[in-house]
Amino acid sequence: MSLDGVYDDNNPFALILAGKIPSIKLYEDAHTLAFLDIQPQSRGHSLVISKWSRARNILEIEDEALAQVMASVKKVANATRRALAPDGIHIAQFNGAPAGQTVFHLHVHVVPRWEGGPLGFSAHAQGNVADAAALTALADEIRAQF
Ligand code: AMP
Secondary structure (H helix, E strand, C coil): CCCCCCCCCCCHHHHHHCCCCCCCEEEECCCEEEEECCCCCCCCCEEEEECCCCCCCCCCCCHHHHHHHHHHHHHHHHHHHHHHCCCEEEEECCCCHHHCCCCCCCEEEEEEECCCCCCCCCCCCCCCCCCHHHHHHHHHHHHCCC
8 A cells, every 4th residue: 555546445544434433533523523543642642534535645635625634633733732731733644655654544643742752653553552441531631622
Protein backbone atom coordinates (compact mmCIF):
# COMPACT_ATOMS: atom_id res chain seq x y z
CA MET A 1 0.00 0.00 0.00
CA SER A 2 1.48 3.32 -0.92
CA LEU A 3 0.53 6.53 -2.69
CA ASP A 4 -1.43 4.82 -5.44
CA GLY A 5 -4.09 2.22 -4.89
CA VAL A 6 -7.76 1.44 -4.63
CA TYR A 7 -9.83 2.44 -1.60
CA ASP A 8 -10.35 -0.60 0.63
CA ASP A 9 -13.92 -0.75 1.95
CA ASN A 10 -12.69 -2.88 4.84
CA ASN A 11 -10.08 -0.46 6.16
CA PRO A 12 -10.57 0.24 9.88
CA PHE A 13 -11.98 3.73 9.41
CA ALA A 14 -14.46 2.56 6.76
CA LEU A 15 -15.57 -0.09 9.27
CA ILE A 16 -15.97 2.59 11.98
CA LEU A 17 -18.07 4.73 9.62
CA ALA A 18 -20.18 1.70 8.70
CA GLY A 19 -20.75 0.96 12.38
CA LYS A 20 -19.06 -2.43 12.05
CA ILE A 21 -16.37 -1.74 14.67
CA PRO A 22 -16.56 0.63 17.63
CA SER A 23 -14.81 3.95 18.13
CA ILE A 24 -14.63 6.39 21.01
CA LYS A 25 -16.12 9.49 19.44
CA LEU A 26 -15.16 13.02 20.35
CA TYR A 27 -17.00 15.01 17.73
CA GLU A 28 -19.26 14.43 14.76
CA ASP A 29 -20.98 16.65 12.23
CA ALA A 30 -22.61 16.01 8.88
CA HIS A 31 -19.31 15.55 7.07
CA THR A 32 -16.65 14.57 9.58
CA LEU A 33 -15.96 12.33 12.55
CA ALA A 34 -13.31 12.62 15.28
CA PHE A 35 -12.41 9.77 17.62
CA LEU A 36 -9.62 8.75 19.97
CA ASP A 37 -6.64 6.85 18.55
CA ILE A 38 -6.47 3.37 20.11
CA GLN A 39 -2.65 3.43 20.10
CA PRO A 40 -2.15 6.97 21.35
CA GLN A 41 1.10 8.89 21.03
CA SER A 42 -0.02 11.02 23.96
CA ARG A 43 -3.00 11.42 26.27
CA GLY A 44 -5.85 12.74 24.13
CA HIS A 45 -4.44 11.74 20.72
CA SER A 46 -7.33 11.76 18.26
CA LEU A 47 -8.04 11.36 14.56
CA VAL A 48 -10.32 13.34 12.26
CA ILE A 49 -11.77 11.81 9.09
CA SER A 50 -14.20 12.65 6.34
CA LYS A 51 -17.43 10.68 6.46
CA TRP A 52 -17.98 10.74 2.72
CA SER A 53 -14.68 11.06 0.92
CA ARG A 54 -13.04 7.85 -0.26
CA ALA A 55 -9.67 9.57 -0.57
CA ARG A 56 -6.81 7.42 0.66
CA ASN A 57 -4.49 10.38 1.12
CA ILE A 58 -4.12 14.13 0.68
CA LEU A 59 -3.18 13.76 -2.97
CA GLU A 60 -6.65 12.41 -3.72
CA ILE A 61 -8.98 14.27 -1.40
CA GLU A 62 -11.64 16.62 -2.70
CA ASP A 63 -10.98 20.25 -1.69
CA GLU A 64 -14.39 20.40 -0.01
CA ALA A 65 -13.75 17.30 2.07
CA LEU A 66 -10.31 18.55 3.07
CA ALA A 67 -11.75 21.89 4.17
CA GLN A 68 -14.40 20.09 6.23
CA VAL A 69 -11.81 17.84 7.87
CA MET A 70 -9.51 20.75 8.71
CA ALA A 71 -12.36 22.80 10.17
CA SER A 72 -13.08 19.86 12.48
CA VAL A 73 -9.38 19.50 13.29
CA LYS A 74 -9.47 23.08 14.57
CA LYS A 75 -12.53 22.36 16.72
CA VAL A 76 -10.99 19.18 18.12
CA ALA A 77 -7.67 20.92 18.82
CA ASN A 78 -9.43 23.72 20.73
CA ALA A 79 -11.59 21.31 22.75
CA THR A 80 -8.53 19.18 23.51
CA ARG A 81 -6.66 22.25 24.69
CA ARG A 82 -9.53 23.30 26.94
CA ALA A 83 -9.85 19.79 28.39
CA LEU A 84 -6.24 18.77 28.83
CA ALA A 85 -4.20 22.01 28.86
CA PRO A 86 -1.34 20.75 26.67
CA ASP A 87 1.68 22.99 26.03
CA GLY A 88 1.52 22.26 22.28
CA ILE A 89 -0.60 20.38 19.76
CA HIS A 90 0.96 18.34 16.98
CA ILE A 91 -1.20 18.11 13.83
CA ALA A 92 0.04 15.31 11.57
CA GLN A 93 -1.02 13.56 8.39
CA PHE A 94 0.84 10.75 6.58
CA ASN A 95 0.71 9.77 2.91
CA GLY A 96 1.96 6.37 1.78
CA ALA A 97 3.52 3.57 3.78
CA PRO A 98 7.09 4.95 3.52
CA ALA A 99 5.80 8.14 5.17
CA GLY A 100 4.25 6.16 8.02
CA GLN A 101 0.69 5.72 6.78
CA THR A 102 -0.93 2.52 8.04
CA VAL A 103 -4.64 3.20 7.46
CA PHE A 104 -5.58 4.21 3.92
CA HIS A 105 -8.57 6.48 4.57
CA LEU A 106 -7.28 10.04 4.86
CA HIS A 107 -7.04 11.13 8.49
CA VAL A 108 -5.47 13.93 10.49
CA HIS A 109 -3.83 13.24 13.84
CA VAL A 110 -4.40 15.72 16.69
CA VAL A 111 -1.73 15.00 19.31
CA PRO A 112 -1.49 17.06 22.50
CA ARG A 113 2.09 17.59 23.66
CA TRP A 114 3.49 18.60 27.01
CA GLU A 115 6.80 20.24 27.89
CA GLY A 116 9.45 17.56 28.29
CA GLY A 117 7.39 14.90 26.50
CA PRO A 118 8.62 12.93 23.49
CA LEU A 119 8.67 14.47 20.02
CA GLY A 120 7.89 12.66 16.79
CA PHE A 121 5.95 9.56 15.85
CA SER A 122 8.64 6.97 16.48
CA ALA A 123 6.34 4.20 17.71
CA HIS A 124 3.55 5.35 15.46
CA ALA A 125 0.72 2.79 15.22
CA GLN A 126 2.87 0.24 17.03
CA GLY A 127 2.39 1.18 20.65
CA ASN A 128 0.18 -0.50 23.21
CA VAL A 129 -3.55 -0.41 22.66
CA ALA A 130 -4.93 1.91 25.31
CA ASP A 131 -7.36 0.75 27.98
CA ALA A 132 -10.88 1.25 26.60
CA ALA A 133 -12.35 2.43 29.90
CA ALA A 134 -9.58 5.02 30.30
CA LEU A 135 -10.13 6.26 26.75
CA THR A 136 -13.87 6.52 27.32
CA ALA A 137 -13.34 8.63 30.45
CA LEU A 138 -10.87 10.82 28.58
CA ALA A 139 -13.33 11.27 25.70
CA ASP A 140 -15.95 12.50 28.18
CA GLU A 141 -13.50 15.19 29.36
CA ILE A 142 -12.79 16.40 25.81
CA ARG A 143 -16.41 16.16 24.61
CA ALA A 144 -17.45 18.46 27.43
CA GLN A 145 -15.30 21.20 25.88
CA PHE A 146 -16.93 21.54 22.43
P1 AMP B 1 -1.45 6.35 10.12
O1 AMP B 1 -0.31 5.45 10.47
O2 AMP B 1 -1.11 7.78 9.94
O3 AMP B 1 -2.19 5.76 8.96
O4 AMP B 1 -2.39 6.37 11.39
C1 AMP B 1 -3.30 5.37 11.69
C2 AMP B 1 -3.67 5.56 13.12
O5 AMP B 1 -4.88 4.91 13.33
C3 AMP B 1 -2.66 4.99 14.12
O6 AMP B 1 -2.26 6.00 15.03
C4 AMP B 1 -3.44 3.87 14.80
O7 AMP B 1 -3.12 3.76 16.16
C5 AMP B 1 -4.87 4.31 14.59
N1 AMP B 1 -5.89 3.28 14.55
C6 AMP B 1 -5.87 2.14 13.82
N2 AMP B 1 -7.03 1.46 13.98
C7 AMP B 1 -7.80 2.21 14.81
C8 AMP B 1 -9.11 2.07 15.36
N3 AMP B 1 -9.88 1.00 15.08
N4 AMP B 1 -9.58 3.03 16.19
C9 AMP B 1 -8.83 4.11 16.48
N5 AMP B 1 -7.58 4.31 15.99
C10 AMP B 1 -7.08 3.38 15.17
